[in-house]
Amino acid sequence: MSLPEEIWTVQSYIELFSHGCPNHLRPTMCPHCQTEVMLHKHGSFERTVYTLLEAFIISIFRFKCIKCGRSTSLLPNFVMEHHQVAWDVKEEVIRQQLSGVALAKIAEDLVTSAGRFSEKTLWRWSKAIRDELRDSSSEQWRVILEKLPHVEIPVGPSKPVQEWSWLFRAWEQVRSMIPGYLNIGLLTWLYQIKHSRAVALG
Numbered sequence: 503m504s505l506p507e508e509i510w511t512v513q514s515y516i517e518l519f520s521h522g523c524p525n526h527l528r529p530t531m532c533p534h535c536q537t538e539v540m541l542h543k544h545g546s547f548e549r550t551v552y553t554l555l556e557a558f559i560i561s562i563f564r565f566k567c568i569k570c571g572r573s574t575s576l577l578p579n580f581v582m583e584h585h586q587v588a589w590d591v592k593e594e595v596i597r598q599q600l601s602g603v604a605l606a607k608i609a610e611d612l613v614t615s616a617g618r619f620s621e622k623t624l625w626r627w628s629k630a631i632r633d634e635l636r637d638s639s640s641e642q643w644r645v646i647l648e649k650l651p652h653v654e655i656p657v658g659p660s661k662p663v664q665e666w667s668w669l670f671r672a673w674e675q676v677r678s679m680i681p682g683y684l685n686i687g688l689l690t691w692l693y694q695i696k697h698s699r700a701v702a703l704g
């Protein structure tokens with residue numbers, strides 16, 4: 503399951519979880535049996551996360567439900583489930599693509615903390631993210647409109663092909679209004695909107 507409501511950068515996550523999972527962030531609902539119960543601490547494991555500039559080893563905390571006995575992990579939202587590459591890397595790829603840089607060129611030039619990625623990998627990320635947007639676009643604009651009732655949104659015949667450019671622009675406005683969001687990327691936020699309901703990892 504993802505961390506509820508709050509969005510962390512890798513650094514703020516490491517700081518906050520340096521002495522284990524803080525009590526106020528312990529899951530209070532089991533994603534397997536949906537029972538509303540404080541889950542028991544059940545150890546942790548380490549995982550490497552690659553951001554643009556730095557690789558981090560972070561602890562992922564596990565919890566166990568006393569009702570059904572199944573366990574779950576609390577996943578920070580700067581990285582997607584089962585992925586090691588943080589959203590900021592993927593966001594950089596999308597931004598460069600939007601500004602007209604070819605994927606082959608990005609693959610050649612973009613050096614991340616995990617090194618370079620092949621054009622094929624970048625293409626796979628880009629496609630997955632675009633597909634995701636297509637599926638949940640209206641939901642994302644609804645949330646943006648809640649925050650920014652006067653924002654100009656792409657509708658009808660004037661809806662641009664590059665909806666992403668609009669989203670990036672709207673996001674700049676949204677995050678300037680929310681304390682602590684200045685370092686949060688668009689993709690982290692979109693993913694959080696989509697997955698704010700608990701996801702069971704088993």
Ligand SMILES: [Zn+2]
Pocket residue numbers: 532533534535536537567568569570571572
């Ligand atoms: Zn349970």
